[in-house]
Amino acid sequence: MRISAFLLLFLMLLSRAVHAETQQLLQLIDYVGVDYSGAVVDGKVENPAEYGEMQDFAAGISQQVNDLPAHAIKAELIRDAATLAQWVEQKQPAEKIRQLSAQMHHKIINAYQIIVVPRKQPDLQQAAQIYASQCASCHGAEGYGDGESAAGMDPPPINFHDIERYQQRTLYGLHSTITQGVNNTEMKAFDQLSDDERWSLAFYVGSLAKPAGVVTDAQIADSPLLNIAKLTVTTPAQAEVLYGSEGAEIMAYLRHHPELFYNSESNLAFARQRLADVIVAYKNNEPKKAYRYAVEAYLEGFELVEQNINAFDKSLRLEIEIAMTGLRNEIRSGKPLALIEEKIRDINLMLDRADDLLSNQSISGGTAFTSAFFILLREGLEALLIVAALAAFLVKTKRRDGLLYIHLGWISALVLGVVTWWASVELVSVSGASREITEGVGAIVATVVLLYVGFWMHDKTSAAKWKAFIDDSMHKALTSGTLWTLTGLSFIAVYREAFETILFYQALWAQADKAGQSMAFSGFLSAVALLAVLGWLIMKYSVRLPLRQFFAMTGGLMFVLAIIFAGKGIAALQEAGVLVSSPVDFVRIDLLGIYPNMQGLLVQLLLVIVALFLWNKKSVDARKAKAAD
Secondary structure: OOOOHHHHHHHHHHOOOHHHHHHHHHHHHHHHHHHHHHHEEOOEEOOHHHHHHHHHHHHHHHHHHHHOOOOOOHHHHHHHHHHHHHHHHOOOOHHHHHHHHHHHHHHHHHHHOOOOOOOOOOOHHHHHHHHHHHOHHHHOOOOOOOOOOOOOOOOOOOOOOOHHHHHHOOHHHHHHHHHHOOOOOOOOOOOOOOHHHHHHHHHHHHOOOOOOOOOOHHHHHHOOOOOHHHHOOOOHHHHHHHHOHHHHHHHHHHHOOHHHHOOHHHHHHHHHHHHHHHHHHHHOOOHHHHHHHHHHHHHHHHHHHHHHHHHHOHHHHHHHHHHHHHHHHHHHOOOOHHHHHHHHHHHHHHHHHHHHHHHHOOEOHHHHHHHHHHHHHHHHHHHHHHHHHHHHHHHHOOOHHHHHHHHHHHHHHHHHHHHHHHHHHHOOOOOHHHHHHHHHHHHHHHHHHHHHHHHHHHHHHOOOOHHHHHHHHHHHHOOHHHHHHHHHHHHHHHHHHHHHHHHHHHHHHHHEOHHHHHHHHHHHHHHHHHHHHHHHHHHHHHOOOOHHHHHHHHHHHHHHHHHHHHHHHHHHHHHOOOOOOOEOOOOOEHHHOEOOEHHHHHHHHHHHHHHHHHHHHHHHHHHHHHHHO
């Protein structure tokens, strides 16, 4: 065997984290289920060395099952492990061993929520490039194990076209091998690749062999056997044992159609896994690591499907969000382990409800339309108000030449938003924390600029000779620096919304069927049309106002948007784990950037007080100036 029994058992004893334990346990079960047939034939030992390893592995499985965290199914797994060890000692038929190992595999995955599917659609084209640059030298350009560096390797590189090995391989196992490498061989760990790249590579090499059968799309869609979360870690041989020939054919088909693996289950599974990591880190007295895992559970898991959940049950989405925020606060406060574990149990129960909600329903056409419509309307309205108000300001003050700066800002933001999304998919992995920090910092910067512009406009309402200012000084006032400031505000307002909107649409698109996707696109176009009409109305009617009222209205709008942006910016930084969040009993109004946490509310209250003070001061100064005249 490629990995000695001693080393595997040694690694088992070292692995105490939930994910590491279960991953290693699944690998051991795979070894017994697949390789036992080479050790025992017709009740007789065919290969003494192989049989000795099977005995060691069976004993190791029993030991590691005993070390698993408490769970309702643990006692059953202990009995299964004991039966497996007994059957190995009795030299039972390989078919019985294979079937029992497959059943144990499924039980462990379901009970401990192991992430066995990629969190985004694998990219076989990208994987082919990675394979050519990093794998072909050993495995060969076409995967036959005949690369330039293969000569003299013991054991030799795997031939991915070997049908027998194909029957024994799992996609999850390939992903684990690429991630961890294989001890005592030339197969190193490719941990420099992102998780998405490793999954893509697993699908690529896992699909090089010819499928076991031909299955149509219609058969796949209608088959009751199709459970991606289970079949992904099932070999074609195991699938045939468990489900018959159709199971093996489906397994082969799935390897060649990675687009079927992109679903919300993997995101929720990631959230559960990170929550399990929180407990392990907290037990090991590593609160900072536990806090980071809690942040990742939200940003990299739950947040990516919260809009899908919101489409079915808004209250559940909000309940989970509040609970995960509370967990982060309790970790930061150093609460007892028992309380942290209880909190995570409650969150997992809510995630189970969300999982059932998403798996038992697909987004209807009407829901897809409504979700797509309101996602863009909600995210785009704030940006539209700013851009339209700035454009109206330039038109009103007879500086239409400055419109070019405004258009440059929002068009650049849209282009960069799309480019950023593309880069996050194709080039680099943009974490949820990075997204939230970008949004939060952008909102805070926008707040500062909005306050500046708002106060500047308000100042013009109380100027004694505002008309002379407009007629005689506007050209001097709107210098190139000022115009570029307006460009920056237009850019920030749109960019902070563009990238997030694209991510929401990506999640919605994955959850909807073809009819739902068509309706989602219609919802998008409808929202674009409504935003265009709103922008036209703002331009048309605001420029008709007298200058004094126009400045007052526009300045007031800038103040209100600054307060909204401040609340949203602080909330984004809190979600990224940068700022502390202290929950309070207060209303939550997402549209207005009002969230029930002390930090955001205090900043917004401070801005309101400052705005009222300056507003009142200008009014008093104006009355004094008028009285003096």
